[in-house]
Amino acid sequence: MSVAAPIGKPSFDSALHAARQAAGPQHYPAGALYAVATPIGNLADITLRALHVLQIADAIACEDTRHTQRLLRSYGIDGRPLIAVHEHNEAEAAQQVLERLRRGERVAYASDAGTPAVSDPGARLAAACAQAGLRVVPLPGASSVTTAISAAGLAGDGRFVFMGFLPAKAGERTAAAQALAQERRAVVLLEAPHRIAALADALAALGERPVTVGRELTKQFEQIATLPCAGLAHWLAADAQRQRGEFVLVLHPFDAAPPEGEGERVLKLLLPELPLKTAVRLAAELTGAPRNVLYGQALALKAAAD
Missing domain, CATH: 1.10.10 (Arc Repressor Mutant, subunit A)
Structure with a gap:
């Protein structure tokens, strides 16, 4: 007889079983790095293949061992060695991962949220594997970039530019925001809560160009709004809650059609x-x-x- 999970805490027992049934028969080569996308907020957004690989990996490299340990325990996965591989030690820690791969181990890599190497560590590790002739197996899944794009309702041909975080220094950030005025395609930006007001001020120069703001995407207090860039600062100031959480912003594309004649x-x-x-x-x-x-x-x- 199984013990019911506490109210408010989901049980992933059935998901682990489904992962073994659905993903288990597939081939998982030894001596390979598995780049595992993890949820950006909602734990249920993990894929079955990701759950299976996290269970069979000989070791799990991760951006923050404490964060990943909590994530694994939420899914009922425990006992895997964790290797810290973050932006400050990625070049050195990659060598430790390579040694394991050369011994024929399977190593999973997970950043704190979303897809590794997209404004997160992981790119240097993948490059080191490729240079060493070792395989990198990507496991697609959650991404704040595509999540925001899917909700923005963009017109046009679907092309977009991923800019990530603009510079932290005020002058450089303002210059970068002004340069976006020349970009006709949609642009995806990321921002942290302590800098979102400054980014809004910089984007005000883009006037009536629409921007979709995604705050706390996939989480309980998710908020998505589309408004002119000139009104973003006022929208944020209207409610203190709007300046909390992680942000993804999508600048809408210009209307590419010039005036007739x-x-x-x-x-x-x-x-x-x-x-x-x-x-x-x-x-x-x-x-x-x-x-x-x-x-x-x-x-x-x-x-x-x-």
Whole structure:
């Protein structure tokens, strides 16, 4: 007879059983590093394959051993050796992991939350494995980047740029935010609670450009809102709770379509002074209009002028 889990504390016994049933028959090569994505907030967002690998790994490398120990115990996994591999010791700690891999061990790597090496440690470790001719097996799963993108309701072609954290120094952060005004694609930013107000001030220069703010994504007090960049600072100040937790921000893309006739107007100014191809290239850069469309318009303007 099993003992019921305390109220409010989930039991993952059935998930561990399902992981063994679903993922167990698959092949897990020895001497490989397994990059394991872990939940960004909600414990139930772990994958079955991740649970299985964490159970069969000979050792688990992790960003913070205390955090990962709590995570493993929440799932009912215990007894695995933990190796600290974080931003301050990653190059040195990687050698310890490589030694285990050369002995034929399976080593899982987990950062504190989300997918390793995405604004988290793990990239140097993976690079060291590749350089040593050792295999890296990625286990996809939770990611704050794709979570925010899926809720932002972006228009356009779906392209985005991941910028992560802007510089911490005020001047560099302001310059970086102003540079984003030239980026037509969607942009994903990350920020910590103690700097979110400063980031909002810097983004105010982007005016009416929409930004989706994701706060505490997947957690109990998750909050998602879309508003103009110019209003972000006011939105944060309106409720002290809004400045708490971890943040993912998605700048929406520009409307790539230029005003009707704008490309042709610019061509009329440039063609008398420049070769046709140069005029088309500059008009495309200035207006964002497709170069092939502008080229056709330029040929028509040339023909009409002749």
